[in-house]
Amino acid sequence: MISAAIVGGTGYTGIELIRLLSAHPEVSIDLLTSRSEAGTRADEIFPSLRGISDIVFSDLGDDTLATLQKCDVVFFATPHGVAMQQAEALTQAGVKVIDLAADFRLQSLTDFEKWYKQSHACPELLKTAVYGLPEVNRDKLANALLVGNPGCYPTTAILGLKPIIEGQNKQAERLIESRIVIDAKSGVSGAGRQASLALNYAESTDNFKAYSVEGHRHLPEIEQGVAQLLDSQFTHRIRFLPHLVPMIRGMLSSIHMELTDAGAAIDWQQAFENAYASETFVDVMPKGVYPDTRSVRASNRLRIAVHQDNDRDELTVIVVQDNLVKGAAGQAVQNMNVMFGFDESMGLNFAPIVP
Ligand SMILES: NC(=O)c1ccc[n+]([C@@H]2O[C@H](COP(=O)([O-])OP(=O)(O)OC[C@H]3O[C@@H](n4cnc5c(N)ncnc54)[C@H](OP(=O)(O)O)[C@@H]3O)[C@@H](O)[C@H]2O)c1
CATH class of the missing domain: 3.30.360.10 (Dihydrodipicolinate Reductase; domain 2)
Known part of the structure; x- marks a missing residue:
């Protein structure tokens, strides 16, 4: 069983991560952050989670990083520019990081600065990031510590x-x-x-x-x-x-x-x-x-x-x-499966919903 944290649990990709990881047999969600909903149970905001998860949103302030460092994997379901502030300390502590935003997708700093209107906080670390498309980068993902989950x-x-x-x-x-x-x-x-x-x-x-x-x-x-x-x-x-x-x-x-x-x-x-x-x-x-x-x-x-x-x-x-799934949270879980050596489809192999 691995310990996972989701940073940004009140957003749409965050709730998808909670839904998918709650059903994953090898994952325990041990930390779920939100600045706006700290102290609130996730199933109060999302009644779809009632009976599925009793986790409470946390905003740990200055202690966030120390707490995240105790996890095996951290998902950032946050706006661009958040993950790159913490990825260096996390990866140095051996924590695997999967960023659903764009901080670790573009290898060109010029492109990143042009399109995201900010300078990169950790350009050296960016060079080690793997673009998280398993159908293209499966081999590299198997040894990755840091993954830039693709855009949808x-x-x-x-x-x-x-x-x-x-x-x-x-x-x-x-x-x-x-x-x-x-x-x-x-x-x-x-x-x-x-x-x-x-x-x-x-x-x-x-x-x-x-x-x-x-x-x-x-x-x-x-x-x-x-x-x-x-x-x-x-x-x-x-x-x-x-x-x-x-x-x-x-x-x-x-x-x-x-x-x-x-x-x-x-x-x-x-x-x-x-x-x-x-x-x-x-x-x-x-x-x-x-x-x-x-x-x-x-x-x-x-x-x-x-x-x-x-x-x-x-x-x-x-x-x-x-x-929200293959375009974001599902792909992130697929990447996690490859990074931890689980069956790639673990927790993901279910039928779509119709109608
Ligand atoms: N939606 C999609 O279809 C999709 C697809 C692919 C990739 N993505 C990418 O995935 C990321 C999340 O997307 P989303 O649609 O889930 O966004 P969202 O619905 O706007 O949610 C953003 C989350 O980040 C938290 N947050 C905002 N600013 C933060 C900060 N400075 N520090 C820590 N937490 C912060 C918010 O909670 P609090 O304000 O309560 O802290 C919220 O939980 C984005 O980068 C997006 O581009 C989205």
Whole structure:
């Protein structure tokens, strides 16, 4: 049994971590922090936890770090900039750290400062961080002390592109023309639990809009992920455009590419099926069947459909996931399983909720 702490337990990814870790046979949640709800039982704020967990939120102030250092693993389900203040002391004490925010995702300090508008608190430690996408970095995760859990959009984009970028002997630039368009939609829980005008019921329901059209902070993360798959810089341009859709959970990314003659000669359905044949959490749909977001709701599964049209030289990859599970807390638990040598699907292998 390992001892876990969740920093930021009142947020949407925090409550998902409580839900998943409470059912995990090898984990005890020993500390759950909140500054605003210290002293309150978690099941008072989230009645869904009644009968599941009797843990109380703590704000330990100056003692927080000393208490976190007694745990085996600390999850930071906090805004960007929080984990990097404590990760150095924790990892030095041998505690494994999984940050759901962006502090340890981007290896380029220039990109981090540009997109997150702050300087990095521990650039040397950042170099040791592993990007927490098990389907890409499983071997590195097994020995990792510090993990940057991926963003939700990048998880769909990188796994949607992996069989194309990496799988074909890293010949992607020969197989597709020079631009990839990622058209992505997220439910409103992607923005977290804090109140904001744009997330008001009257503003977000029965409404549909693009945002960050001029540039989104997940683009450099997608580009970094693609470059890692290729082991070098990828010269093709990626256009990424996110949208907010009126649903609570769920994410759908449509990835569009133009095929070259060499690319059109490949059977991409088969290539995707081969690439993910042994992955528990990545499901390639049968040809002509397209996944919807409710087919993954509240689960750690990500489903992919591949549509190839050689008359138009087009390849479209459609990816769905639950942004709070495979896009955040579930992926964090999957990473923890790999880091501690547990079965990778432990505590995660349950069916999505329908309807
Ligand atoms: N929502 C998603 O779909 C999603 C997907 C992937 C990644 N992420 C990332 O995961 C992280 C958490 O997201 P979320 O949606 O769960 O956010 P959220 O709902 O806004 O919750 C944030 C949590 O952090 C705590 N917190 C805020 N400032 C803090 C500070 N300075 N020190 C310590 N705790 C602090 C808050 O509690 P108190 O104020 O009570 O302390 C709250 O529990 C974010 O970095 C987000 O970008 C989210």
